[in-house]
Each structure stands twice: as C-alpha cells, then as structure tokens.
Amino acid sequence: MGKLTIGCFSSLIGSMNLDFAIKLCALALEKGHKVDLWVSGNATMLSIKGQKPFKDYSHLEKPLKELMAKGLNVAVCEACAEARGYHKDNTLEGFKRHSMDWYLASTFDADRVLHIGGE
C-alpha cells in the first residue's frame, strides 16, 4: 500500500474539485492507502465548522469527519485561513492548521501526489 498526498486549492462552492478530492480520498483509504489532504487558498473554507447543508450546494463536513475517523490526515493552510477570517476557534475538530511546509513534507514522502489548483 502507498501514500497519496492531495493538495486542493479550489473553493467548496464554485467548482466540484473539493468534492472530487474527498471522493478520491475515500476510495484510496478504502483500498488501504494512506492519504494526506492539504487545503489551501479558497479551499480553506472546507475547514470551517458549522456550515449548513443546502440543496445543490456542496457540504462535505459529514463525509470529511467519517474519513478522518478512518485515518484521513487533513491540514489547512493557516495563513490562507487567517487571511479569510477563518480562525482556530472556528475550525472543524480534527483539522490541523499548518504552514506550507507541512504540505511540502507530505509530498516528499508520498508515493503519489495530486495537486489540484484553484480558480
């Protein structure tokens, strides 16, 4: 089994790239791989707790929590989050907050890296 690192910079609302990343995480974990997920830029909105589910809007809190319980290692760019007013006390439980070096370190010991750019 290998390690997959996914970096995603796309917003939760606007494209479906974060949905794609979460589904890919789910199947990779299911197949026994280790998965790190890094969210940066506008993707940091994934880390905010208390988002309400609306019809036809992406709402990934529930699947994300389930994946974290299965071993998904997920971190948010702290600077990107702070720049958008997403503070530590408003972060989903289990989300790590780090600088970009966390992502770089993760990619260096990963077997495969998928970097999904932003808008």
Added chain:
Amino acid sequence: MKLAVFVSDFRITVNTLDRLKAQELGIIFVGNGIYHAALKEDGNPSPLLQKSAKFYVLSEDLETRGLSSSGIANNIKVITYSDLVDLIFNEYEKTAWL
C-alpha cells in the same frame, strides 16, 4: 515517465497538453472535462482525443451531468473512483491537474 493528466475543464486546448512531455501519457477526463469525451462540436470530436495517449473518463462525473457511458467512443475507458485510485498507484508515476 508515465504521466496521468487530469483534464477538469472543457476549455483546455491541445497546446496546453503539448507542453507536457511523457513517455506514456494518460488523459483522465473529470469534472467538466468529461465533455471532451462526451460531446462533439460541429460533428467533430474534441481535438484532445487526437493526442497519442490512453483516455479515461470518470463515470460518476458523466452521470452527474446527465450523460451516460453509452455514447462514449471505444478508445475512451469509462472508469470509477476505485479504478482511478488503481491508475494513480499502478499505471502512472506522476500526475498533473489541468
């Protein structure tokens, strides 16, 4: 190097892909990129399909957009997320997202 390129946008042109060099190239249509696999413009398939590559399209993204695998050309393999994980780990060494 075996390179898998994820095409997630319908606007991607051949010029973009021409800048990527690989011994073996796989093109995986996801998101709005699936329209390259599913639609024709003026009766012509997407120019991306002229590339020397293996082609894949994600079935869930076809279905999300109301399309089915029945109209997909034979040289494009319809895959699931599970297949995608296997492609990433077993068939290609590097990935790129467009």
